[in-house]
Amino acid sequence: MAPPLRPAMHCRFHTAIDDIAANLWDALNVTGSPFLSHAFLAAAERHGAVAPALGWQPAHVTLHADDGSLLGAQPLYLRTHSFGDFSHDWAWADAYQRLGWRYYPKLVCGIPYTPASGARQLIHPNADRASVSRALLHASLQLAGGEQASSLQYLYLDDDAELRAALASEGFLLRRGCQFHWHNAGYPSFDDFLAAFCADRRKKVKRERRRVAEAGLRIEIRHGDDIDAALWQQIYPHYVSTFRRFGNHPAFSLDFFREVGRTLARQLVVFLARDASDAVVAAAICYRSDDTLYGRHWGAAADYHSLHFALCFYEGIDYCIREGLQHFEPGAQGEHKVSRGFVPQATWSAFHIADPRLRGMIGDFLQREQQAVAQYQDEMAEHLPFRQQD
Template sequence: MHFEFIHSIDQIPQSFWYSVKKTQDPFCNYAFLAALEQSGSLAVESGWQPFHLLAYQADTLVGMLPLYKKNHSYGEYVFDFAWADAYHRHGIHYYPKLVNAIPFTPVTGARLLVSDSHDPESLLVDMLAYVKQQLPLLAFSSIHCLFPSKRVSNSLTQQAMPQRLSVQFQWYNKGYTSFDDFIQRFTARRRKMVRKERAKIAAQNINVVKHFGASLSQTEMDFFYQCYCQTYLKRSGHPGYLNKAFFTQLLNTMGDNILLVIASKAETPIAGALYLYSEDQLCGRYWGAIEEADALHFECCYYQGIEFCIDNKLASFNPGTQGEHKILRGFEPTYCYSNHWLEDRPFQHAVERFIEQETPGIKAYKHNAEQLLPFKQPQG
């Protein structure tokens, strides 16, 4: 087996994509990765420069590892700013580094595209081992695998890439038949809270509609992009990393995986939330509003997603990272994983100690969050 680094997904022969194992992950696939690159959303200023690794068996391409050169740590949602600061204080460069991740997408899932002829887990381990060997020659400080599955993360831990935990809040479908069936699991107080929040939407003369499949068009996507930019500007002073061309290409190539929730007031659109979904999971990705309204974020980003999962029998719903307010609305604390290899041995040992010291606090946080869930205690 031999390997090759490339700087664009367009350098990969199309024949490879037909041989790729079909994955439930809507993000680790050609359409999503190509939309990021071909739209220009990964321009140098974004901080995500493609540096993918290809694996060949003889002369046949069998695997593609999405890798990105990073000159900062934004958009990763696994926070290593303290590590970068420690490097800086010792006069050592932490950037550039390499990450095996999906840009701006903190969702657990596949971290390798692989042909049907190979096992994804073992090939991922082999490819990351090759990257570790090449770090000194490529002048990267480190390699980081972000949001792999627990099983893959455990395998990488056995390859001297220590595992770091984080916590997200996810919704799980327990075979619910309706939204009301779902909140019947809540205590009376929390059930009343949810119903009150949903009632506020109608009381404000707001109508919320789910667009997917044949009901989804460029008109809804254009309006959503307006919301996305305005909300980013309000929060951070820039219009967002993803441009209009990205969302248009996503609609054209992944329309069957998109749910777009649009809220209107007196028939005028005022807010939107964009989700991607597979056969078993819904992922809430982006939200924006041009007019604020009480409880509107909860309705568009949480309750509409839960309804969609119940109606379409999806097993889980990842509404996005962070946000303890999700707990009271039935989103359960769930571990996420990352694995890290730093070429500088003393710093690698320091990071290992950091993770070891950090882990009990992460576990305690998850435990405490579980105590706040709104579900009724089981009888007996």
């Protein structure tokens, strides 16, 4: 008997996410990722964070069956620089320039300003996964070639060994990174989590939490659907302050946060600190899926002792335990997270370098880098605070 015929498929490219119906896009987002939601991506475009002026030109790809139904999609962006995508490829761009070659544009499949791991291909649960994935990949490669892009980049892939193998078979170079994530071992409470620590580390965490209370600060948790315009007006300057302090551009506007607070509702979580006058003096802006909390932005009006650890780490862990979330990704980098129970975790990105000369050079570099990152990850694991590490 002949195998069943797969439906014919064709791709379309879109210069704005709003060209794609939100309900059709979100039906593919089976993991519930807030960053892959139509609401998040659309707000970023509508409020100027994703725009050609900031080096982002949307080129999203969708895959359709002959009957018009949506089988798959990918967020795609033509980039004219690397700020905000966390690709860490500035040295590659410099190498291109020294050789008299052009590195930009490049084509990126990733989430703007967000180094959170996750799915990058959205595939309908009833579709043939392998064929849809391959069609999206080939369409993206064709677009990269048509735009004379130096590379096609899939940034911060989730732990999908099948997709990584498919990318490697198409000539992509895999790059290993390291972040620090918390994993829920079924802790009934935050105290039970701390009970797994060795004594001196447990005391340190308790002391840091106590110092926040001793400073007269009160911590409050708000979700997007219970943050009104006036409260966003108090939160937003803290988001901006961190970027200003380091001389960076705060890409997301106040109106962006107001919109995603309204549209993402419970998927946006903000941990606030208020002083004795009830003024908001610090904020940690997070997002959540069905099983993971993601820390994204932090800012404070003053340098309160231990407040950063309390608001960005401990409150997030406590929230995950209460809500039954299994993972907490508090953001990129930060060795100080290890002593607070965050485990070194490999991250993966994939790069298709068009020029064979640079492909070989970058491939050699990535092989050496991968060994160094693996060694670093092992070294960091030796400093975890749990008793079995004694």
